[in-house]
Amino acid sequence: LAASRAPRTLAGLKFLVSAGPTFEDIDPVRFIGNRSSGRMGFAVAEAAAREGAQVTLVAGPVALATPAGVERIDVRSAREMRDAVLAQAPRHDVFVSAAAVGDFRPSAVAPQKLKKSGDGGLELALVQNPDILAEVAALPQRPFVVGFAAETENVEAYARAKLERKRLDMIAANRVGADCGFERDDNALLLLWPDGREELAQADKRELARALVARIAERRGAKDA
Numbered sequence: 001l002a003a004s005r006a007p008r009t010l011a012g013l014k015f016l017v018s019a020g021p022t023f024e025d026i027d028p029v030r031f032i033g034n035r036s037s038g039r040m041g042f043a044v045a046e047a048a049a050r051e052g053a054q055v056t057l058v059a060g061p062v063a064l065a066t067p068a069g070v071e072r073i074d075v076r077s078a079r080e081m082r083d084a085v086l087a088q089a090p091r092h093d094v095f096v097s098a099a100a101v102g103d104f105r106p107s108a109v110a111p112q113k114l115k116k117s118g119d120g121g122l123e124l125a126l127v128q129n130p131d132i133l134a135e136v137a138a139l140p141q142r143p144f145v146v147g148f149a150a151e152t153e154n155v156e157a158y159a160r161a162k163l164e165r166k167r168l169d170m171i172a173a174n175r176v177g178a179d180c181g182f183e184r185d186d187n188a189l190l191l192l193w194p195d196g197r198e199e200l201a202q203a204d205k206r207e208l209a210r211a212l213v214a215r216i217a218e219r220r221g222a223k224d225a
């Protein structure tokens, strides 16, 4: 009972969270996607809502139920996600970019299903997608901006480079690969901010999300002070 009466630490704050993969269409029946399940981002949205935040969740294609009290906007491609996030960002206090945004999309979507011709292969031309996180961080009236970094090696160095290059307030780094990161219920995170770091040990994604949201609230407070 004591726990359920604890003050809701994020009351009055508006959180915007992106989650899941993006799908980039190749033709009417094929796409380029990735292995993100959306669970980390949905867990962040749920944790923030439970602490009293008003939460908007921009979700790529995932098979997950919307957490209680969360407003959800469904998108498919990186460009759709960008439009939704940029439209929402100015009226939010915090942006957590948990989505695994596809870095590349086909330079053109074929209007009809691509057909094989003989025994040859197929070369797809790809172009780079906009970096949604960097665009939010560059807004004149920006929210507190938290990125994720999915790395298979040199986790801390690569993540700190992303924190600096994209001018983020915080980054949550995790190792991804065959046996960790995507498509799993648990994860471990390394939090970095401009003048500090903290390791959040391997835990259930919902527990990690609660810890992450608590650190965001602290760091945001420290920045305002």
Ligand code: CTP
Pocket (backbone or CB within 6 Å): 078, 097, 098, 099, 100, 101, 102, 103, 129, 130, 131, 132, 133, 134, 146, 147, 148, 149, 150, 151, 162
């Ligand atoms: N991100 C984004 N838009 C993109 C690519 C990434 O908003 N087009 C965000 C992700 O949501 C994540 C952060 O940027 O919060 C880092 O994503 P990651 O894929 O680790 O880094 P990239 O900057 O894309 O670099 P690379 O994949 O080459 O390591």
Ligand code: CA
Pocket (backbone or CB within 6 Å): 101, 102, 103
């Ligand atoms: Ca990427």
